[in-house]
Amino acid sequence: MKTLVLDVRSPQAAMAEALAAAKSGKPQRSARISFASPELLWRVLTAKRWELLKALCGAGPVSIREAARRVGRDVKAVHADVTALLLAGVLDKTDLGQVLFPYESVKVEFLLEAA
Numbered sequence: 001m002k003t004l005v006l007d008v009r010s011p012q013a014a015m016a017e018a019l020a021a022a023k024s025g026k027p028q029r030s031a032r033i034s035f036a037s038p039e040l041l042w043r044v045l046t047a048k049r050w051e052l053l054k055a056l057c058g059a060g061p062v063s064i065r066e067a068a069r070r071v072g073r074d075v076k077a078v079h080a081d082v083t084a085l086l087l088a089g090v091l092d093k094t095d096l097g098q099v100l101f102p103y104e105s106v107k108v109e110f111l112l113e114a115a
Contacts, residue, residue: 013034
């Protein structure tokens with residue numbers, strides 16, 4: 001199963017893990033996108049964008065118009081959300097201009113600690 005892990009950690013920790021994975025030569029079981037703070041994660045992964053990801057999960061390549069139809073939203077608003085998710089690396093764009101969520105599941109990881 002191809003899983004995308006969205007997590008919160010420092011850029012240094014994310015880079016250290018990426019370097020360790022590259023040195024080990026072992027294939028990773030999941031892709032990982034790290035955010036520097038929970039606030040940044042939630043700025044990118046809004047409720048509407050989460051709904052969009054749920055609609056695209058396992059759907060294969062679809063047009064933005066089709067994605068908008070699936071979530072029952074305006075095409076222009078979905079286009080803005082797709083653009084944000086493309087910039088964050090969460091979605092891919094095909095050669096035909098369709099959007100693709102190439103994962104079967106998403107896992108969000110972050111820890112809330114006392115100050």
